[in-house]
Amino acid sequence: MAHFTKPAEGSWTELYPHLGTAPVSYQDSIDPEWFEDEREAVFKRSWLNLGRVEQLPRKGSYFTRELDAARTSLIIVRGADDEIRAFHNICRHRGNKLAWTDYPNEEDKGTCRQFACKYHGWRYDLEGELTFVQQEGEFFDLDKSDYGLVPVHLDVWEGFIFVNLADEPEQPLREFLGDLATGLDGYPFGEMTYCYEYVADVGANWKLFIDAFAEFYHAPILHMRQSVAEEASKLAGVGFEALHYEIYEPTAHSVVSSWGGMSPPADPSMVKPIENVLRSGLFGPWDKPEGIDLSTLPAGLNPAEHRAWGTDSFQVYPNMVILIWEPGWYLTYHYWPTAMNRHRFEARLYFAEPKNLAERISQELAAVTFKEFALQDGNTLEATQTMLESGVVREFPLCDQELLVRHLHHTVREQVNDYRAERDVAVAVGR
Amino acid sequence: MSLLPSDFADLEVFADWILPTEDERYAKRLGSTMAEMQSFYDTAFPRLEAIMAHAETVPIGDAAVVSDEDRNLAYLAFSLVTASFPVEAWKQPHVPDSGAAAFPLVSEPGF
Ligand code: FES
Ligand SMILES: [Fe+2]
Numbered sequence: 001m002a003h004f005t006k007p008a009e010g011s012w013t014e015l016y017p018h019l020g021t022a023p024v025s026y027q028d029s030i031d032p033e034w035f036e037d038e039r040e041a042v043f044k045r046s047w048l049n050l051g052r053v054e055q056l057p058r059k060g061s062y063f064t065r066e067l068d069a070a071r072t073s074l075i076i077v078r079g080a081d082d083e084i085r086a087f088h089n090i091c092r093h094r095g096n097k098l099a100w101t102d103y104p105n106e107e108d109k110g111t112c113r114q115f116a117c118k119y120h121g122w123r124y125d126l127e128g129e130l131t132f133v134q135q136e137g138e139f140f141d142l143d144k145s146d147y148g149l150v151p152v153h154l155d156v157w158e159g160f161i162f163v164n165l166a167d168e169p170e171q172p173l174r175e176f177l178g179d180l181a182t183g184l185d186g187y188p189f190g191e192m193t194y195c196y197e198y199v200a201d202v203g204a205n206w207k208l209f210i211d212a213f214a215e216f217y218h219a220p221i222l223h224m225r226q227s228v229a230e231e232a233s234k235l236a237g238v239g240f241e242a243l244h245y246e247i248y249e250p251t252a253h254s255v256v257s258s259w260g261g262m263s264p265p266a267d268p269s270m271v272k273p274i275e276n277v278l279r280s281g282l283f284g285p286w287d288k289p290e291g292i293d294l295s296t297l298p299a300g301l302n303p304a305e306h307r308a309w310g311t312d313s314f315q316v317y318p319n320m321v322i323l324i325w326e327p328g329w330y331l332t333y334h335y336w337p338t339a340m341n342r343h344r345f346e347a348r349l350y351f352a353e354p355k356n357l358a359e360r361i362s363q364e365l366a367a368v369t370f371k372e373f374a375l376q377d378g379n380t381l382e383a384t385q386t387m388l389e390s391g392v393v394r395e396f397p398l399c400d401q402e403l404l405v406r407h408l409h410h411t412v413r414e415q416v417n418d419y420r421a422e423r424d425v426a427v428a429v430g431r
Numbered sequence: 432m433s434l435l436p437s438d439f440a441d442l443e444v445f446a447d448w449i450l451p452t453e454d455e456r457y458a459k460r461l462g463s464t465m466a467e468m469q470s471f472y473d474t475a476f477p478r479l480e481a482i483m484a485h486a487e488t489v490p491i492g493d494a495a496v497v498s499d500e501d502r503n504l505a506y507l508a509f510s511l512v513t514a515s516f517p518v519e520a521w522k523q524p525h526v527p528d529s530g531a532a533a534f535p536l537v538s539e540p541g542f
Binding site: 355360 | 476483505515516
């Protein structure tokens with residue numbers, strides 16, 4: 001029995017007829033050649049979020065990102081002119097990696113006045129210009145202005161730093177984000193900067209973890225024992241139905257809107273003892289942060305305008321999620337492939353700065369609860385990956401609550417197939 | 432020298448749960464028996480309301496200086512949060528079916 005209204009088409013999935021309702025192939029998660037083409041078709045062509053402006057508080061603040069997915073390393077730096085720029089992390093002299101400390105494959109961050117190469121000492125300013133060449137007179141007609149760092153397209157939306165590795169991005173960031181951005185403009189992301197950051201190395205294709213967080217059909221079952229017994233059996237009996245799904249066409253971004261939150265719960269026996277004392281839980285501290293105006297929310301939040309609204313999970317294609325919780329905080333997920341069957345999963349929980357130690361302890365319960373859930377989610381994936389790789393079963397039926405899973409695989413499949421078609425044409429004309 | 436604010440001297444027997452990083456707290460949980468966590472919980476949980484009442488009077492943030500005793504009290508409360516999952520939900524130290532999976536908090540906000 002449906003508890004929430006479905007669209008007139010009969011299902012959420014049928015709102016998007018091009019997706020069909022047939023079982024879906026997971027070949028895209030077990031084929032190494034496919035994965036190589038995803039690097040080109042998806043990761044070298046999409047705008048990718050690398051973090052937030054708060055990570056670069058001062059002129060000269062920088063961090064590096066190892067982007068295995070696109071086989072490069074980037075430097076993101078705030079210049080002397082306060083502009084944030086991105087460069088490939090490579091010295092123009094003979095290709096040494098420019099910014100790193102101790103271990104060349106580990107990410108680096110800090111504040112500096114310039115970047116100096118460890119190999120022969122070439123130096124670059126914060127805007128990427130080559131400023132110093134050791135024994136410059138030994139070179140032949142070397143014009144330093146020809147040897148600046150290789151720039152990468154970078155733009156910022158609501159404090160989120162995005163890069164695009166294409167020579168010329170197919171569209172500007174704002175157009176790429178489309179209605180997702182319009183719907184979230186003005187949310188006080190910049191006032192929620194107290195950040196808990198988790199990282200995991202997961203033995204599964206990057207799309208499988210997105211799948212796991214793009215549907216909550218699994219939640220009443222996989223996470224059953226996180227709830228008190230009576231509540232758990234009720235949740236499993238009812239199952240999960242979202243309040244609303246939306247794909248922001250023509251972009252590939254989407255949202256699933258869900259009920260819940262119980263902040264505070266109608267009946268204290270519904271939640272665990274420690275949640276009652278700390279007034280906090282999976283949905284975060286029950287008391288909204290003081291000093292942040294959440295009285296009017298951007299139009300993209302709670303799209304069904306439901307009174308039981310609890311959370312919206314925005315899927316920023318290809319590999320980011322922004323999840324906003326009704327009680328006034330948000331989290332992000334990033335899924336960075338490192339191999340066909342491995343990825344680095346990053347989660348960052350952003351709260352308002354706590355005013356006293358009690359608020360900090362309440363946040364701790366939210367953060368620890370999040371980790372308990374994620375450990376359950378993550379381990380299931382490794383079990384899924386190994387069985388998918390067995391090839392015993394190749395196609396899988398997806399239900400209406402798995403619309404965004406269907407959509408993700410559809411979008412990636414389309415992009416890789418388009419890329420392959422272009423490449424074949426290029427080969428045929430002998431380019 | 433006491434480790435905790437004087438009102439919470441009774442909790443000093445659990446000084447080994449005063450751990451400043453999530454890494455240490457999670458390792459301590461995995462390395463403890465259910466009996467050990469149950470006894471920590473049975474003593475500390477009834478004191479949590481008092482801990483929160485006290486913690487509300489401790490400002491944190493830019494200008495605030497948190498005393499070592501208050502800081503330790505917070506770390507003890509964080510450990511209680513961690514131990515509450517085995518005690519209240521799992522009946523075992525680790526998350527069921529989480530196997531060898533690790534999910535460290537690589538950057539913990541300070542106070
Ligand atoms: S490779 Fe950088 S100075 Fe030679
Ligand atoms: Fe989950």
